[in-house]
Amino acid sequence: MASRGGSSAKSQSLVLDSEKGELVKAPVRVAKKNVSEAKAKLALKNHSEAERRRRQRINAHLATLRDLVPSTDKMDKATLLAEVINQVKVQKKTALESIRGLLIPLDSEELTVETCDDIYQHATVSFRASLCCKYRPDLFADLRQAVSSLGTMKLMKAEISTLEDWLKIVFLFTSCRDEPRSAHGILSSSIYRSLSSVLDKAPASLEYSPKVAPSRKRQKVS
CATH class of the missing domain: 1.20.5 (Single alpha-helices involved in coiled-coils or other helix-helix interfaces)
Known part of the structure; x- marks a missing residue:
C-alpha cells in the first residue's frame, strides 16, 4: 500500500x-x-x-x-629467467671487451691510470691515463693546468674522441728520470689525483641546475 x-x-x-x-x-x-x-x-x-x-x-x-x-x-x-640474466651479462661483457681498444666515450665519468711497457726507449716508465667526461667550456684549461702540475712527468701523446657531448681523452705520460720501481705507484697516484681534480670541478652552468650529477666510475691501476 x-x-x-x-x-x-x-x-x-x-x-x-x-x-x-x-x-x-x-x-x-x-x-x-x-x-x-x-x-x-x-x-x-x-x-x-x-x-x-x-x-x-x-x-x-x-x-x-x-x-x-x-x-x-x-x-x-x-x-x-636465470639463463636470460646470464646471457645479458655475457653479452654486456663481450660488448665492453670489443670496444676496450677503441677510443669511444662512455655515458659516464671514468678515470683509469695504468703502467705501460716502455714505449719510448729513453723513458724509464710510461703511464696510460684514460679520462671520460662531459664537455664544458673550461675543461681543456683545467686539463692543461692538471698536466702542468705533474712536474717530472712529461706528456708524450694525447688522443681525443667525442660522442655527442661526451669526451674520452687518452694521455701517455713518461718519466725520464731513473725512477725505482717502488716509485711507480707514487707516480701513478700523482697522475690520478691531478686528473681526478678535473672531474671534481662541476661546470659553472650546472651549479644551479636541479639535474642529478652523472654517474662516476673511477679506477686506478698502477
Missing part, C-alpha cells in the same frame, strides 16, 4: 509464487541476497578476466625470452 504522504513505497523484487501461480513481492532479505550474489558473480568474473589477461602477458614475455636463449623448450620459468 502506498503512503499518503506523497512519498513512493520502496521498490521490491517480484518472485513467482508456485502455489498461487502469480508474482508476489519477495521478502527484503531474499532480494538483498539475490543482489549480493549477483555482485559476487560479477566480481568473480572480472577477477577471472583480469587473471586471464595477466597470464597472457606473462606467457607473451616468456615467449620473447625463449627466443633470446637457445634450447629453452624444457626450461621452467625460474631456469629461463
